[in-house]
Amino acid sequence: MEDHPLTLDEIRKMAAEIGMTRLTDEHLQQLLRATKTARARRAALPVENLGPADEPAHVYRLGGEDSR
C-alpha cells in the first residue's frame, strides 16, 4: 500500500484524533519523523510471504494450561 507523504498539519490532525492535543510543534515534528520511520519499517515487512493460514506468534495461554 502506497503512503502519501504526511504534512505537519496532517500529523497534527491525526494526533488530535487520538487525544494527543498537548504536542508542541517540536513534538509534532518528532511524531512526523517517527511515523515516517514506522511506515518504512512496514514496507520492509515481507508480508507477501504470508499465507492466509499463517498464524501470529501467540504468547497468550489460558490460565491453568501447561505452557509450551
Add this chain to the structure above:
Amino acid sequence: MTDFAWLTVAEAAELLRGKKLSPVEYAQALIDRIERHDGKLNAFLRFTPELAMEDARRAEAEIMRGGWRGPLHGVPYGLKDIVDYAGLPTTAHSKILQENVAVADAAVTQKLRAAGGVFMGKLSTHEFAIGGPSFDLPWPPARNPWNRDHFCGGSSSGAGTATAAGFLPAAIGTDTGGSVRNPAAMCGVVGIKPTYGVVSRRGVLPLSFSLDHVGALTRTAHDNALMLDLIAGHDPLDPGSSAHATGGCTAELERGVEGLRIGVIRHFYTRDMEADPEMTAGIDAAVRKLADLGAEVREIETAPLGEYVACNRTILTSEAFAIHEKWMCERPEDYGALARERLMAGAFVRAADYVNATRLRRKLADAFHALFSGIDVAVTASSMDPACRIDDPKAVEYTYGRQARAPFNVTGGPALSVPVGFSKAGLPLAMQIVGKPFSEALIYRVAHAYERATRWVERHPPLE
C-alpha cells in the same frame, strides 16, 4: 591483598563460603570504589550503601553460623531501574515516574534477595528502556568505563558500566531489542538474553510484552551462568513465563567445544549491514579460535537482518505505545526527546501491520530454529561498531540501529554477548553466541571455552 573490584561471583562465592572473605569488608570495598569513581560514570541512579551494609551484615552472620545459601550469598549486585525493589522508586530514568515507589519486589529481586545477595542500588537505564543516551532527563546518562567520552550502550547502560568498572560483579538488565547485549558489547562484559519466558518479568516495567526479557550482565560466562540459574524459573504470575525446566547452566561449562557444530551468520554483518572492519576482524578471529579449539565451523544463512529488525520494531513500538499512550497524551513534555520520538513510532501503526509482524515472527522463528538440526550453536555480530562518542548525537543515531541483536528477541531463543577483543582505540569488540530455545547451558559452554582460550575478560578499564 585481594582486589575486591575484580572478584568474579564464582571467586567471591568460594572465598565467602570458606569464610576467607567478609561480606561486610567486600561490600565496603565496592562502596568505596563506587563513591570514588561513579561521579564520572553515572552507573548508579540510586546508590544504596546503607541497604548494602544491612544485607552484608546479615550475610556475614548467616555464613559464620554455617548457613551459606549459595553463590550469591554476600555478593553485591544491582538492578536496572525498571526492576522493582520494594520501598524504592522505580523511575525508569524518567521524570514521569520520579515518584513511583515500588510496593513489592519484582520476581527477579525476590530471587536475588532470597539468595542472600547484597543490593547496592538502582542502575541507570535509557528512559523507559528505549530513549538514550539522553542529557535532558533528571539524571545524567551512564558513560563507558573504557573511555568516559564514549557511549556505554543501553538500555541497561548502568548495568554494563557498573559491571565493567568493577563496581559490581553482576547486575540485572532487560532486553527487548538488544538492551542487555548492547551495553555488554560496548563495555566488554558478558550479557545474556535468555529464552523468552525463562526469567519472570513480574515487577519489571514493560516496554513490549511479547519481546521483553530479563537477563544478567557479568564479567565472565561462568558468572553469567550462575546468575541465570539463580533468576530462572517458572512464575505463574507472569503470563509469559515458561514451565520448561531450567537450571544447570554451569553443568557443561568445562566440556569444551571439540566436535560442536557452529554456524556463523556472517551475512548479518558483511552483507545485510557492513560492520566496522575492526569489529569484523574481531569476530572472524574469534571464529578461528573456536575452530582451533576443535569446533566444526561453517557459514549459515537465515533471513536478511532487515526483516528481523522490521518485525521487532513494528511489534515493539506498537506494544510500547499502548503502554505509553496515556502519558503521551497528558504529559508529552515530561519525556526526554529520544524516548518521545522512539515511542511515537507506535502511534499510527495499523492493526493489520502489527498482526502481520507477529505472523512473520512465527515464520522467522520456525525457520531459524530449523537451522539447529544441522548446528549446535550460531555466532554472529552483536554491535556493528565499537562505542561511539556519547556527545555526538549523529553518531549515536547512526550506530543505534547498527546491531544484530533484535533477531533473537523475535525468535525468542537465547543469545549471549561476549567480548572478543579491543579496537585500536581501546574500545571493546563483541560477538553473540546464539542457541535454540532453552539451550543456555550449551551457549555458556562455548563462551567459557572461548573465554579460557583468549583471556579478554582479564583486562579491566583504568578508572584513575
